[in-house]
Amino acid sequence: MADPAGAGLLRALREPAAMAGFEPALWNLVLPRARNAGLVGRLGVRAEAAGIAAALPERVRDMLVAAEAVAATHDRMIRFEVGRIRRALDGTGIGFTLLKGAAYVLGGLKAARGRLVSDVDILVARERIDEVERRLIEHGWRQEKTSAYDQRYYRDWMHELPPLRHRGRMTVVDVHHNILPLTGRLRIDAAKLLAAARPVEGLDGVTILAPADLVLHNVVHLFQDGDVNHGLRDLADLDDLLRHFGPEPGFWSALAARTAELGLGRPVNYALRHAAALLGTPIDPALRAAVGRTAAPPPIDRLMQALLGRALARSGQPAPDLPTRLAREALYLRSHWLRMPPVMLAGHLARKGAMQFLPERQGV
Amino acid sequence: MKLGELSTDETAAQLAGxxxxxxxxxxxxNLRCAAPGxxxxxxxxxxxxxVATGEVVHTDVAVRPHFNRRRPWRREAQLHIDDRPLMxxxxxxxxxxxxxxxxxxAIGSRAHHLLILHAAVVEKNGRAVVMAAVSGSGKSTLCAALVSAGWRLFSDEFGLIRPADGALxxxxxxxxxxxxxxxxxRRLMPAAVISPPYHDTAKGTLAYLRPPDDAxxxxxxxAMPAWIVFPKFRAGAPLTATPVPRAQAFADLLANSMNYIALAERGFAAMARLVESCPAFALEYSDIPAAIAHFEGLAAGETAA
Structure with a gap:
C-alpha cells in the first residue's frame, strides 16, 4: 500500500538535499506527518546542514523555524531542570547519569538539535534510589501515578520509579536504576553503565552515558520496549548518534564489545538494519556481521523485520491502516512478553484491558 | 483566484473533498468540512x-462528523488539526x-516564526495600535468600532510581530x-456583513463580522506599531486613558503573549522594541463614540498619550 507521506519523510531525512525539489503537494503530506512524528525540527536542522534551507518555500521555512524555536525551548528547559535536580541532591554525594534526550542536550550532541524533549531521564545507583526520590519530593516533585497497582508495577517490576512531576513547573523526571525491567528476559548490570558514564563539564556529579551505552539505550528503548509510537524519531536519534560517534576512533569496536557483553546482539541487529535501510545510516561492516550472527531463526527474523519496518515507516500516521495497526499491536505484545514472565503478563494485560471500561479512580 | 469567484457548489465540493x-x-x-452551511x-x-490551490499550506483544519458512542443520537462534529482530533x-x-x-x-499554536500577542490590531496613516486584553474586555467590539471609523483591520485576535524589524x-x-x-x-455599521448568530457556545452567542474588502x-x-492600549469596558465609566510605565506594559504584554517563551532572546528583543517605541496606556471606557474619538485624536496627533 502506497504511503507517499511516509516515503517523502524518509527521503527528506535520508537525503536532505532532495527537500529543495519537493513539490507543494508533497510538502503538504510530509509536514503534517513529520509534525505528528515529532520530526519537523529535525528536518530544519538537516536542511540547514545540507545548505538548502534558503531554497525551500517560504511557508516551509516558517514551519521549520517555528519547530526549531520550540525545540530550543525544550533544550533550555532540560538544562534548567538538570540544575534543579542537582540542587535537590546537593549534599548527598549522589551523582546521576543523564539518559536519552537530556544526555543528547547536555552532551552537545547533534541528535539534540531540533529534537523535542519532554522529560528528563536519569539513572542512579539502585541502592540510592529511595533517597533520590525522597529528596526530589522534598524539592517539589510529586508522584503522578498514585494507584497501588501502578506503584507496584513500577517499583517491583520496572526499571524506573513512577514519573515524578514538579508541582510548579509541571516538568517530569523519570528516575531509573536500570535501562531494562527487573522482570525481563534480558538483564543488564547497571553498575557497568554508571561506571562507564562520562562527566559533564562544569556540572559536578552529572554524567552522561558513554557513547556505546547511549546507542544501546536507544536500541533497547525502541526495539525491546515496544514504544514504536515515536519509532521514527527514535530511529532518527540513532542515526544522529551513529553519524556523530561513528568517526570517533574506537567507537565501533567499543559498541561491538558492549553489545556482546550485555547480550544485546539481537535488538542491535534489528536497529542497525532498519537505520541503514530507512535512513541510510553508515554502519561498521564488522559490527553488522557480528550482530547478524545473533539473529533470530529466519522465520521469526523475517516476521520481526516486516513488523518493525511497517511500524517505523508509518510513524506519525494519524489513522493507521490495518497492517500498521496489527504491526504496532504485535510489537506492543512482544515488548510485554519480553518484559515479564507469562503469568505476570497475563494478569497485567487483563487488568489494563479491564481498566478501559472502568471510570478513572485511584487506589485500586 | 478570489474565493468569492468560486460558486457555492464549487466551494462546497472543495471543502468536502x-x-x-x-x-x-x-x-x-487547508480547510475541510462537508457540513451543510x-x-x-x-x-x-x-x-x-x-484561494491558494496547489501551494504549501501551514496547517490542515478539518471538521468531521463525530459519532458519540455513549450518546449515538447526538449529531456532533470534531475538529481535526493535521488529522489529529482537537478539543x-x-x-x-x-x-x-x-x-x-x-x-x-493553527495560528496561535504554530506560528513561532512570529511573536504572537493576544491582541486586536488596527492601523491608520501607517501607524498601528496594539490592543492587548484578555477575552471579555471588549477588545473585539472596540476593534470593530474602530474599523467602522475607517481604521484598517489587522486582526481582532492576533498581534503578530515580525522579529526581524518589529513590524505588525x-x-x-x-x-x-x-x-x-x-x-x-450592527448599529455602528448598518451595511456590515455579519454571519448568522450561533447560540449557546462556550462564550454565549457568537457571530462573525466580515473583514472590510480594503483590509x-x-x-x-x-505597519509599525505606534500605540499600546490595554482596553477595559466598564458600564457607565467616563473615558480615561492612564499612561502605563514601560516595564508594566512589558509585563502586561507578556501575560498576553502566546509564545514569548518559545522565542527566547528574539521574543525579548521584539517585546522590548515594542514597549520602547510606543507609548502605552490603559483605556477605560463605556461610550463607543467617545472611545473612537480618542483614537482619532491619537491618529491626528492631538492627544498626548
Missing part, C-alpha cells in the same frame, strides 16, 4: 481572500464556526462578536 486552501495574511490553511459561511466571510466534539450546528476556531488554533503583520479575518456586541456593531486587499502591507 481535498480541501479549500485559503490564504490569510502570512498563513495558508460551511461553504456559505466561508463564502460570506472570506470572499476577497485568495471535545461539539454539536454539529457549530461545524462552520469550528473552522474559525481551528484557524485560531496583518491577518485580516472575520471579527468574532459576542452577545450584546453583535447588536452594538483584505492590503493584507500583505505590514
Amino acid at each position: 481535498a480541501g479549500l486552501a485559503l490564504e490569510t495574511g502570512p498563513f495558508a490553511v 460551511a461553504a456559505a459561511f466561508i463564502r460570506l466571510l472570506y470572499p476577497e481572500h485568495r 471535545q466534539a461539539l454539536p454539529r450546528r457549530f461545524a462552520a464556526p469550528m473552522l474559525e476556531w481551528g484557524l485560531n488554533f 503583520m496583518p491577518v485580516p479575518r472575520p471579527v468574532s462578536l459576542k452577545n450584546e456586541s453583535i447588536e452594538v456593531v 483584505v486587499r492590503r493584507q500583505f502591507e505590514p
